[in-house]
Amino acid sequence: MNAVLGRRVTRLEDRPLLTGRGRFVGDMVFEGQLYMRIARATCAHGRIAAMHLDAAKALPGVVALWTGDDIADLPPIDFRDPAATALAPYRQTILARERVRYIGEPVVAIFATDAYIAEDAAELIEIEYDEYPVTLDASGPLGEFAPGLQTEPIMLEQGYGDIAAAFARAHAVIELTLKIGRHSGVPLETRGAIGRYDAANDILELHGAAKVPHRNQEAMARFFGRDHAHLHLHEGHVGGGFGIRGELYPEDFLVCLAALRLGRPVKWIEDRREHLMAANHSREQEHHIRAAIDKDGVVLGLEDEFFHDQGAYIRTHGARVVDLTIGMLPGPYRIPAYRAKGHMRLTNKTPAATYRSPGRYEGSFVRERLMDAVAGRLGLDPIIVRQRNLVPKDAMPYARGLGALGTDVVLDSGDYAGLLDKALKRFDWRGRQAAIQARRTKGEYVGLGICMFVEKSGLGPKDGARIGVLPDGGIEIVTGSASLGQGVETALAQIAADTLGVDYRSIRVIHGQTDRIPYGIGAHASRATVLTGNATHQAAILLRETIMKAAADLLQLPVASLLIRDSIVSAREGGHGPSISLRDLAVQMPDALHSEGWFHTDHMTYPYGVHLAQVCLDAETCLTKVESYLVAYDVGRAVNPAMVEGQIAGGFAQGLGGALYEEFRYDERGEPLSVTFADYLIPTLHEVPALDILVTEDAPSPLNPLGIKGAGEGGCTGVGAAIASAVADALQKPEAVKTLPITPQRLRNMLRGPA
Template sequence: MAERGIIGKSLPRLEDPPLVTGRGRFAADINFPHQLHMRIVRSAMAHARIVSIDAEAARALPGVVAVWTAADIPDASPVDFREGPNEKLAPYRQHVLAREAVRYVGDPVAAVFAESAYVAEDAADLVAVEYEELPVVLAADAPPGEFSPGRSTEATLVRQDYGDIDAAFAAAHLVVELDLSVGRHTGVPMETRGAIGRYDAARDVLELHGAAKVPHKNRDSLGRMLGRDVTGIHLYESHVGGGFGVRGELYPEDILVLMAAMRLGRPVKWIEDRREHLMATNHSRQQRHRIRAAVDAEGRLLAIDNEFFHDQGAYIRTHGTRVADSTCGLLPGPYRLPVYRARGHFRLTNKTPAATYRSPSRYETNFVRERVMDEIGRRLGLSPVDVRRRNFLAKEEMPFARPLAALGENVVYDSGDYALLLDKALAAFRWDEVQADMARRRAAGEMVGAALAVFVEKSGLGPTDGARVIVDTTGAVEVVTGGASVGQGFETVVAQVCAETLGVDYDRIRVTHGRTDRIEYGLGAHASRATVMTANATAAAAARVRAKALDVAAEMMQAPIEALDIVAGRVVRTDIESGPSVALGEIARNLAPSAKLRNGREPGLSSDGWFDTEHQTYPYGVQMAVVKVDPETGGVAVERMLVGYDIGRAINPMLVHGQIAGGFAQGLGGALYEEFRYSETGDPLSVTFADYLIPTASEVPEVEILLTEDAPSPCNPLGIKGAGESGIAAVGAVIASAVDEAIGIPGAITELPITPQRLKRILAGIRRPLAAE
């Protein structure tokens, strides 16, 4: 096969034309005749016993078809864990409508079904709930309380370790101890959640429209929860207005629209509003780490001992303890670490439930670990560069297995040359010049600082993905995948891989995704896996279609297969210039079930392809920033930002750049702006976009991007690694470090986000501001 140069090229996206012309089809754009609109009545209390619910006035409102409380759906299953039953954690799951008690402001208490969204909201206002207040637990680092009689709010203690921790600390030249906190924030896609349930009684098929991220896994979960055959449930992904980890998990509302569609006999549409979104959709990130590091006299890590408190919020949702587990498994990052112990207190609080958000556990642990590295460097008089270089795993140590687990598999770094990327990034950033410039500006009275942070990401979680490539009789190509698109450019990437392998134009390829009725299996799009897994499966399927096409063409053209190639959708002879050619559509016609030329071959110019992998891939990166602090207001401005990232191999560099730039903006939000705050009674204070501060064009500088391909993954034939989480991963870490530098107080930043109010307190010499309040 000739190198066609399609992979690796920044081609325009196939997704864009409908999206720029207003022809996209997002969840709210989907309508069915006779549909009902659902509105959720949510708890106004953070923790209370439900004394009574009076829905009579709501039921009496014209246009209201039904109002449900938990009593109306006694058979409803709580929202299940994606990876299947877990006896220990099961009592902490969320019911689709609260039963005896509510546990956070926003907890669904009742569901109204009405002829319009307006009337449904009017009716929801009329549902009167009487509560008896219960004590609230709002801090995961406070002593645990009682979740239910005899059941602690510490659902479990997650732990991972290796080596003799006491011996390592006893032998240490220096022990560094830090107390670090990451604030509560989350993905907040521009499209809120949406779900439309529809029951086709004629075929006995239940449909969920507005699905995202993991349609196939959700189909399986829904089958378990609803007691239905999975062939009788279909999920349909529409356009998805941003995923970021939170969208596409199963939530109570998804189950409610399906149950209602069946019982009420009409399609049921639910579109989350923004206020609901900020109190109902998964939060993330909130952790406090008490970390100790033992180092030798040269600044080499001997051991890390970390105890952390994970604020899970009110219930354990679909992910179970995944974020806390990977917090243990992935904290060590790019460094050699002989001894390690991590213990995480996984605790329930009376706040919105938490789960994954883009770069889950890495955003948090990169902040924690890189804070530790800065402190070690400072205590031993090593530069930030030297202390890191000294501890890097070497290229020669790859693949490197650490006796830890993350996302259900052992941690094995597949490839990497961390020192090389750091050197390249230092050069690209002009680090030495920047340092000199900082010194000059500081001498002139400015509070400016530059810093760096290093990280290892993970991507391409396996184990297996499949794709089907179909060439129709007109020569058009369809790739049917079990992947999902959250707006990242999935269709374009898959089309590029198929085009390169098969030999067709990429814009003649239709990529289907997120539909359980088209393909039986699918991994969806999470953990930056779509490109790695689905692209490799597509390559495998396309290669088989190619072989089949050439086989038939050889017969049609009376030529040896070796002399044939496929170019722009036609099979041509490579040994004769301007010789005869055959279009793929014609070959497809000759493979029709009744075609004479088929000669016993499997009908159709199509094939499935599968890709299996034992391990995920571990891309890695460096982030560097220059910040300026206004000491009078406490404001922080980011003047420069660089992300250096080794992607193994980029299929479409433009899209990788886009992922990095967008991730950075979100990371900046978590570092400086975004925070879910609560009152002392558990009232959420960040439920509008005037209070939850997403950075705008004025706050986000353009990111300088250094994309390298020095360490292709040996785990897959294309050598690719994922890119989705690289831009965000270490932003908290690098901004914190740069602010330290700017204000000249090493280790000052112990808490994210760095708000002006907190920074002013630090500048006034008050440490650990607000955290104790």
């Protein structure tokens, strides 16, 4: 089967999952393994005054019990980029030492012969605290993190142009205060990890790795002071990642440390309550934004100051979310002058990090609310305001004058106005406006909303892949990528098969195993298909050259006269004459048919999209119903359109949750109020409407041979903004929606509030 690139072929990775043969960390059992349970802080901020551990230690089956004093020689958890030295004092230790800073912080680790014994032991532990004042408002006065350290570890600032001159010549200035609630990824599979020490070979193993195994191997090697060759991370099946899975948490280090010290494998699986209070949160920001505009609604200058609620510690991502919010906030619009300040603040809440479309979900909500406010103040059509401000197609590549994730933001390609036109036509925007007006005359609250945005993908600087012919004639690809369910095995197989002339189903893709390949950045920032895909493409080109040369020598034919079809090398003309299968070629040349390919890039690629929504508001129940929704997204080139659509649909459901339902809330003492699905509301099939998806390939990226841009986050990015826009339109109050999620209580206040 040839020419599979760009086709909707069946995914390779699904059979074991559909037949109940998946191997998640919960399915893994090693002989003699122990089980770990964590006793967590029940105080949001305080000094550990006393710990009563004797009853837990005495419980039959308890093998060991550790506090922070037992592992005081170990460093805090490092950042993915250890160069972030200014943030180092704000890192988290793997068990609390002297002081706790959020409810759910690990305080005691229990190791037992049975998971239920470990849980019983944790419940017998009593910890006394001297409570300190609690900080819950990131935009409020600064507090003390530790002696000599305030609760603002860093303030980032970027900008360009003459912002003062822009506001001086403005026809009008529009100012808004906007807030985004605290959300998180809630995967079907909660976090889990197994540490195992192979003493005979001096190899420490972590099973249950995900997302960035090689980056985590580097961090754990520094932590334990071990050579990379003696520390292996193994990825199994992963029941959802969404940014929060696969980062290093205290529990990952604890199971490995226990495996070393106790000499037995150690397994830990969190329950859902632990997940909701201890896994990374994200999103929570408060923006004070203002725009200088002319009389036609053209933005002359944009200024934003925002406060990012980081929670109690800075985890492995460092300041990435703040950095991305600033660098990507202008979106698809020409902004002649821009200035943004991001305050990263610590509070006594669960630490925050990245969650699908970090910084762009937040920034798109803020920017698009502003564009709707411009239209409302000037009495203009919101579509026209956006069209007047878009970066034109002929301006590409478009240098922003900003940076994000260590690289300059240079929009590589795009036809933003063209995609908007296609989306409006597909959605029948004008026809819907007429129908909605008729419904409004009958007293219904119905509205249309829009979000336009630019995503980022393909984070460099490089990635590599190894590819070779197996003895049975099949092809094996070994990569440092990772699979979180996005279909990376199928995508890489399609790319290689298209070049090699083989059936993509004969290709085996290995990923997430640090003992098989010494390099890799994993699967994050919508980078896997762009970076690993192009590395695979380069490796396949080199392997094809090797195969053709070897076959030409054996068949005594010129290389130019040969082709590969269905894993057989034969004469190009007529298909007659000598031929040889890849299997036979591998038998004759067992060590020769392999290659390694690399792809390097200095800049990210920038896919872009349009979200359009139609909502209806129930004035009695104050519920928001999404009646219709369209996501239009340009990915440059789709390796497998069905998988792109799947990524968009999944992202949309998560974005919907953040727009209408999901929010981590705390009481005045810092007690989390959203630790069950009765309180943290995720959308079910009943709440998720039918979704129309328009995938376009109008602007292939000039930055890689395949023209690919990432597709992992665009389904999520614009949902909060588009639904907010539609709700405001339904209320006929362009600036009414200022906070996400739009809960019934908030909608009730908007219904009763001023016009």
